[in-house]
Amino acid sequence: MTKLNRFYVFIVAMLITQAAFADDYKQYAQTVRDSIWAWDKAEFKNYNVPEKYKDESAVILALHEEVYATGSTRIRYTGRGLLGFGLNKELNYMHVFRKMIKLNDKKALADNAEIQFKESDKTMGYYSKTIYKNVIGVRVIKPNGTIKEVDISEAVSITEGKKDKESNKKLAVSDLEVGDILDFFYHEEGRIDYMNIPEQVFTFASKYPILSYSVHCELSKNMTNEYRLLNGAPDFTQSTNEDGDIVLDVKQTDIAKTPESKWLSPYRQFPTIRLCVLYNSNKKIYKPLTARGKGLHKNLPPEQILKDAMHAYNGSSYYLAVKTLNKRIKKHLKKNPSLDKKQLAEYINLTLTNEVQLYNTTRYKTYISTLGALFSKYKIDYKFGFVTDRFDTRNQDAIAYWDYFVVLVANQDSQVFGPPRYRYHIGPYASYEGETVQMVTPKTFNTINFSNLEKRQSEMVIPVSSADQNMNKTEMTVRLAEDNSLTLDINRRTLLSGHQANGRYSDLITAADWRDSVHTWLGEKTYMETLLVKAAKNKKEIESHEASLAKIRKEKETEAKDEIKSYHDLEVKELKEHSFSALGVTPDSPQMIYDVKYTLDGLVKRAGNNYILDAGKLIGSQLTLDESNQQRTLDIYMPYARSYEHEIKVEIPAGYTAENIQTLNQSVDNACGAFISSADIDGSTLRIKAKKIYKHNYEPAANWNKLVEMIDAANNFYGQSIILKKK
Known part of the structure; x- marks a missing residue:
């Protein structure tokens, strides 16, 4: 047999062997x-x-x-x-x-x-x-x-x-x-x-x-x-x-x-x-x-893994769209010559975010290198930062380069930038707060010089945001529905700042609205404004765009109903309307404001001629701890320090008085958290105020009893009812 024939036989044998891997699954x-x-x-x-x-x-x-x-x-x-x-x-x-x-x-x-x-x-x-x-x-x-x-x-x-x-x-x-x-x-x-x-x-x-x-x-x-x-x-x-x-x-x-x-x-x-x-x-x-x-x-040694991460990033490519972005930045600087370096850095970052979100092209390392290229061009000082997630491994316990995330630390270490983890996210990630970021000054916009690495290295702790910076504030008006006194008509406004804006509420924003908000901040026309410049010529495109937006907003109704269910732990009876007064996605307007109107069953019961209103439940569902969680031995890693504030106005029906409101007065305030609430009557309106605060993003296990004290107070409030008594 010739060498060539033997090779053919070997090929056939290999094919049979490989086919075995795909053999009958049931028998395998x-x-x-x-x-x-x-x-x-x-x-x-x-x-x-x-x-x-x-x-x-x-x-x-x-x-x-x-x-x-x-x-x-x-x-x-x-x-x-x-x-x-x-x-x-x-x-x-x-x-x-x-x-x-x-x-x-x-x-x-x-x-x-x-x-x-x-x-x-x-x-x-x-x-x-x-x-x-x-x-x-x-x-x-x-x-x-x-x-x-x-x-x-x-x-x-x-x-x-x-x-x-x-x-x-x-x-x-x-x-x-x-x-x-x-x-x-x-x-x-x-x-x-x-x-x-x-x-x-x-x-x-x-x-x-x-x-x-x-x-x-x-x-x-x-x-x-x-x-x-x-x-x-x-x-x-x-x-x-x-x-x-x-x-x-x-x-x-x-x-x-x-x-x-x-x-x-x-x-x-x-x-x-x-x-x-x-x-x-x-x-x-x-x-x-x-x-x-x-x-x-x-x-x-952790230093070895850090060097792996630096080498893994080193020399990353950048987006070809950098030329287009550069034109935008020059135009913006011409209109706003008094911009300081921090404002310019914010503008460049959001311009890049808009570009990659528009075309769904976010790549982690490429984003960082592109941002570095733009910062370098406009003489914004920056360093590469390598940081671990606080819900992942510690710096000293990293095992591989993928344990590290790359960020850009700019303007004398006062700003931290990274690619958008959430579609509508602005600011450093909450999970990096309090973490030590290992920084290195680049040789060029995307190159680390390893020959004198020690001289170029430094570190800093990423600042931790406060509870006041991460606020979820609810303003609510409530009344018994005219056609069914066991149903509540609710108008609720939610104001969100900091990390509270990410997640459920940001998911309610349409991509078109987000782009319009960003383009307005960038000083550019929105897509619709561009079409309206030549409205007659673009009539079909305008109609198509409006129809598309209407369809998307209709689809968002399901998510809006889910948000109501998440808030009350009850199915909404009727969603009347929902909208954003402000998206909170640009530096000049950082607060997100969401409005929703709906009707809800399940919080009012009839008791003879009177009504029982589960007023405590108007602050939304609360975290509950079962018996096994009353004691704790492990330290507490929370997503971020945060606060929840409620201002609720309940319309007292004509011919009724509100009784038992004193049960809505609670007060717990300690080193780890607080729950403070009060209720009073102003004319025909019952006013309820409640504030719940998680003061830190981390607590040692020894402080668990203080958090339990606050959580129990919130649940005690949640379980309270008032009586609307017939006069």
């Missing part, structure tokens, strides 16, 4: 299930709950994970070489997660009765392919020891998008009851081209006690394997297998539950191992110049 899944259910692990045969955990909602009897990662070079179709075949490096990856949990009450049953999963996933690239095949297995173990395997074909598809594309599957676990043990696993296998496997995170904490949690990893010795221990996590024991690959094992038993479920920063609080398996020997996978070589690397 059954093989996986048989293998995992056959595990000979003592912890998965122990169905007994220790006496000290008998009263827990649920107990995790056993939790085990396995990770396998190997790199290989295969002959694959690449579009190059003989017959289009060539050598292609790929990463083979497998992850198994198995958990066995005893369900002791209805709440645990409800929380674990459904499982979502994805059977397969793939991404296609130019001459490359990444394929994941996923399998789940579910068994129910009855108190008498009977084991029933759940039929996975009972799962239903969850679709999304206009074409109802399947995103996941959802399995309702049949015949699952209180007292049962749920034993399930998730098996993921991937063949990956030109990328690394997902970062592996092992967290030794849960809202339920864990009797046994173990992890087993087998990682190619030719990979770059890096891991970091966080918050006192147990360390791996290291060994090698018969192929010389790295084997890591860790096991911890009797892990107490972590009842806290709110205001957490898990990477800063829970014992966790983060593991990155990097195919750094593959030249087609990006890695910074400072990347490590093959082998095992534990708890790398």
Whole structure:
């Protein structure tokens, strides 16, 4: 046989091998299930709950994970070489997660009765392919020891998008009851081209006690394997297998539950191992110049990860639209020659935001480099800043360059800029506040000089905004509806400043209104104003634009109704109108003002000739803490310091008086928070004022009782009613 013929035979064999990965899924899944259910692990045969955990909602009897990662070079179709075949490096990856949990009450049953999963996933690239095949297995173990395997074909598809594309599957676990043990696993296998496997995170904490949690990893010795221990996590024991690959094992038993479920920063609080398996020997996978070589690397110095982040950013490209932006800036400066550097920096940033939002082209590093190019041109001093998110890892605990976000710190460190995380966001992100940003002065607009890095480096703490800066103020008028005295007519105005403007309310803004507001601030005509210059000629475009806006605003009604439900925790009876008096998206008008009129049932009851009004509920639904959250051992990470203020006017119907209003007077004010309320009568109007304040974005666990005191006061107010008594 000639060499060429042998090559053809080899190609055919390779095609058969690769086809096996795409073989019959049903057979593949059954093989996986048989293998995992056959595990000979003592912890998965122990169905007994220790006496000290008998009263827990649920107990995790056993939790085990396995990770396998190997790199290989295969002959694959690449579009190059003989017959289009060539050598292609790929990463083979497998992850198994198995958990066995005893369900002791209805709440645990409800929380674990459904499982979502994805059977397969793939991404296609130019001459490359990444394929994941996923399998789940579910068994129910009855108190008498009977084991029933759940039929996975009972799962239903969850679709999304206009074409109802399947995103996941959802399995309702049949015949699952209180007292049962749920034993399930998730098996993921991937063949990956030109990328690394997902970062592996092992967290030794849960809202339920864990009797046994173990992890087993087998990682190619030719990979770059890096891991970091966080918050006192147990360390791996290291060994090698018969192929010389790295084997890591860790096991911890009797892990107490972590009842806290709110205001957490898990990477800063829970014992966790983060593991990155990097195919750094593959030249087609990006890695910074400072990347490590093959082998095992534990708890790398944070300075090394910071340099990785700097190299990952260094020399980033900028938007070609910079020429267009430059023309706008020059024109604006000509009209406003007295602008100071801070005002100019704000203008440039919002001009760039408008450009990338208009064309949906936001790319993080490109945004920063473009902003740097423009700042450099207009002689605005700036530095690159590298910062971690306060709801992610700390600076000193970073494991990879992607833990850092790049910002621009300008004008003697007085301004912090970053790409728009939210569509209508202005200002530094709340999750960076209080974080130390590592800064470096660039050599050019997007280049870091590493030869004398120490001389160019500095750091600062990003300022923390106050509760008064992040205000949500409600002005509300309320009256009993004329046609139904059990229905309330409500006019509500919400004024939002700072970080409070992001999220639910900013989502109500249409893109067209946002662009119009920004263009007006930029000193430019809006799209409609441009059309109206030649109205006769643009008649069709004007009609089309108006029709499009009307359709979009109609669609926003659903979101407006959702906002009302979120506020009152009640379905709106009738939405009459909603609009913005101010969008709050430009520096000259930073406050967002939202108006909504609607009718609502559920807050008024008849009592003979009188009415009972749940007046406390007019301030909106409140955070409640169950019994398990009355005590706390973990520090408190809140999104930001904030305040909520309510001024409510209730029209007292003719022939009635308002009684029991003294119950609306509350006052709690301590070092962490405050809830202060009052009520009085002015003629035929009941006036209610309430203010709730979270004074800081962070509190030590020792201060939890002070926050609970404030939260309890707000809930006490929320539960109060007044009587509208017939004279």
